[in-house]
Amino acid sequence: MKKQPTILLSALLAASALAPAPAALAQQALPAPLQGAPASDVPVAVQNLRWMMLDGRVNSLMFRSMDTLFTTRSVPRSGAVWHLPKTEKAMDFTYSFAGKTYKAEEFLERSYTNALLVMKDGRIVSEIYRNASDERTRFMAWSMTKSITSVLVGAALAEGRIRSLDDPIERYLPELKDGGYAGVTIRQILQMRSGVDYEERYDFDKPGTAARNHIAALVKNVARFADAARTIGRVHKPGEVFQYKTIDTAVLGWLIERVSGTTVAAYTAQHLWEPLGAEADGFYIMDGPPGVGREFSGAGFNATLRDFARFGQMMLDGGVANGRRVVSEDWVKLSTAPAGAEDGKRGGYGFQWWTMPGGPAYSAIGLQGQYVFVDPSTRTVVVKLSYFPPEDQTVSEETAAFLAAASQWTPR
Template sequence: MTLAFRLTAAALSGLLALPLPVQAQQQLPEQLQSGPASEVPVATQVMRWRMNDADVNSFAFRNMDQLFTTRTVAHSGAPWALPKVERPMDFTYAFGGKTWTAEQALERTYTNALLIMKDGRIVTEIYRNGSNERTRFMGWSMTKSLTSTLVGAALADGLISSLDDQIVRYLPELKGSGYDGVTIRQILQMRSGVDYEERYDFANPGIAASNHINALVKNVARFADVARTIKRKSKPGEVFAYKTIDTAVLGWLIERVSGGSVAAYTARKLWEPLGTEADGFYIMDGRPGTGREFSGAGFNATLRDWARFGQMMLDGGMANGKRIISEEWVKAAQAPAGPEDGPEGGYGYQWWTMAKSPAYSAIGLQGQYVYVDPASRTVVVKLSYFPPAEGSVGQETMAFLAAASAWKPAP
């Protein structure tokens, strides 16, 4: 052993003998420090709090099973084969006074994955940012369109007598709340009239932001339970006001009338007969035994399975030769209940409808789309990671989706 080594070892030994400074523990954001204590680890709460942020959402939106308790929606049997005849995306779209190529849209509109189907055939399938065909992507509010389909299935099964039944017939816990006197149809159309502003200003949290914190970040409440005490803002049926609590109530309805979990009904009535190739899953608002599926915005699936859902709608409720949902339901779901003058168009049964077009779309937070155009027999699934302040990227994406729908690939 050399003298130099002995000196270095001695010095190191002396350093190790010194007391190490105590490292500060990770702290909860101020907005999470008040209210009931949570059993969710601090690091997990912080990541849930930040999952929508622009510097992490590309990863978070495809790894939600690492952040939440989940409930599996199992696939079963041979998958519905989707023929593939890939073609280069040789179309352009106009936005902001300029013409852009389809390839430019991938980065310009924060794309994680993209699939375009023409008349039941995949012509484009692209995975980016480390995702692949096995990745399960968070649908956010595309889940609302799936929940709507489950309501249609429950109606067909006779578990719901009529969409014009009042919700309290099935959920008597809502008597005396703003939902008392509201029909299932009015909830499907986001015309419940309850006082729940879909605003997520976490610096000054209102009812929606507080519900997000307590149910999804801290897991100290069930997301749908706020419906028990919610007030009324407008007469049921008169005013369209988009609110996730409405869909959460529909999920609660499915749970009640089916006698099981939302996930189990989803598997039985949709995911298995649809011929999906992978399990889907819901994120939960609590531990097993207490938590519920986040039926308003919490479903996750692969790119191709989201496409199968869209193709089923395009085919009038049929999938791989099997009837999944009635053609009458598909038509009713895509029929706007009011004027199509909003930024996303109009609204049917939890589907957005496009103005001056037969196209309609499931749309999720920060850039998730299952876009269906019966006129061109096109389904486009775009799974994105928009920044929270979306700016004009949503408008540009709609221009891209319309162009993709009009695109006629070479034979």
């Protein structure tokens, strides 16, 4: 990890060489959406790095350098490591996409892969690291974090910290009683059916609610991400319309913090990371400095490739990790079942998990190509950690084709 800042700087210098040269005295200037009040204590250079972290020229390194860009809170591992047996096999299968057939090995470069792991019935059959990453590298989960938050809600429910999923959220977070979340149940928030007015659109040149919240909380650290829920409006009746929005998961993280009386990171360590038998510490990025910031529970978790695989295998095994119960089997079934009708092409959505069309498979999916794919029908887990360019709209479709083929693959 100590070498990452140097590698990251080299990548950023290379990217800047491709861009028009700025005026001599404007190198530290912030983009227009970052200018103005409130003032931020985050150094201008760091704000600029956070601003460009999704850029396709540097995101391969940015997505595994989050601890150099943000304040973080550790999720320490402890106890015995869950040993994952391994029998390395060549990926001797093909997949079809857009009328063409490709070898599995071709997929790695075609789909901007940093790391890939395939497990069959609990055994690693393929583990690949690329672009100077290795088994110690901790990768940004982005919205795969939402599926982790789902497991934490399941744990809090089992402990009786949450009385019922059908309780209104203001029972636990009275700060939300006067806004769009009033009367919305925990179940509806888990299903992304809160009905609140928060369009998940990140047009930073013309920022809407989501983009402004991202800038304030994650780039400038002048607000807490979940606090936008206090005064948010409502556009749909709760429970009626599925509308993906990270603010819903941020509210769930706030709920975990409130009912547990501790931090999200500490609760994750106690109820997921330690019983999971993780081999490395994870961490969350924070939306502010120590004593002020909260974990970015909607998209901010970081971990190694193998530990993400352990998470997927635990779900495949009905909530059990290496013989130890992590979350109930009922929660696994409930959270990975579609809450409404599935789209024949895109699938559906459960409790912070995406369901795959035409079968029992489901996935945790994160921004720009992060996947924990689980298929109970073939006992397959695939973890893919990527650096999709923001403008490429087809690579996710090709990834779906690869995942389906990997699931049907029988290693020889």
